[in-house]
Amino acid sequence: MCYADKKRSCLRTTKGCSTTKPQETEQPLDGDVQGQDLDVQEREAQRIALRENAKRVLRDSGLAEMLQSINRNLLKGRGTFEEYDSLVLFKWGTMSTRRHIWVEVVGNTLRFRLQAHRVCRNAAPLCDGEYHTFTSAMWSDHAFLQSELKKYYDRPVAETSSD
Numbered sequence: 001m002c003y004a005d006k007k008r009s010c011l012r013t014t015k016g017c018s019t020t021k022p023q024e025t026e027q028p029l030d031g032d033v034q035g036q037d038l039d040v041q042e043r044e045a046q047r048i049a050l051r052e053n054a055k056r057v058l059r060d061s062g063l064a065e066m067l068q069s070i071n072r073n074l075l076k077g078r079g080t081f082e083e084y085d086s087l088v089l090f091k092w093g094t095m096s097t098r099r100h101i102w103v104e105v106v107g108n109t110l111r112f113r114l115q116a117h118r119v120c121r122n123a124a125p126l127c128d129g130e131y132h133t134f135t136s137a138m139w140s141d142h143a144f145l146q147s148e149l150k151k152y153y154d155r156p157v158a159e160t161s162s163d
Contacts, residue, residue, distance in 0.1 A: 047085055054086040054105040061110060061139040063103065064088075066149055074153070099156035101149075110134040112148075115157050 058064040067090050071079040079092035091100045102113035111131045120127035125134045125148060132148070139145050 051085045053107075057105045057108060057110065057136075057139075058088070058103075061134075061145060062142050063110060063139070063145065063149070066146055067101070067103075070149075070153055101152050101156055104131075106133075108136045110139050110145075112152055113157070114152070 067081070067088070071077060071081075071090070071092075075092050079090055082089040082091065086105045088103045089100055090103070091098065093099045104111040104113065111133045112125075113131055116130055119129045120132075124138050124144070125132040127133075132152075134145065134148075
């Protein structure tokens with residue numbers, strides 16, 4: 001009987017089956033496994049800390065509620081949220097009119113990704129030609145953040161077609 005027959009049911013012919021057990025790959029030494037486990041645990045801990053910080057900043061700034069309010073009131077629930085570790089992508093529209101607002105949390109700042117544009121002359125929010133960045137002092141002014149969010153909703157980033 002071939003090895004494949006013992007592991008799972010296969011045709012009762014030996015054609016294509018190995019008569020011996022496949023060779024196992026080399027196992028790393030115990031020290032290497034423990035080192036890899038620590039690296040994985042360390043990366044996971046960093047990822048969780050990054051995610052918790054993003055939750056805190058979005059909650060404290062009121063941005064999470066503002067985005068949900070736009071979805072609920074203006075879009076009648078037709079928007080979708082994609083959440084990553086430190087990024088929220090709010091999408092709406094149909095295949096040909098797809099739009100989005102891209103918000104990234106970096107440390108204690110909020111960064112809105114926009115279409116490439118000239119550097120803005122306004123002192124707030126900080127602009128580098130692609131991102132508008134709100135420091136904690138800026139986003140703590142909820143009226144200012146809400147007025148800027150309205151601008152980003154009125155002129156959102158259009159997604160390219162996937163033709």
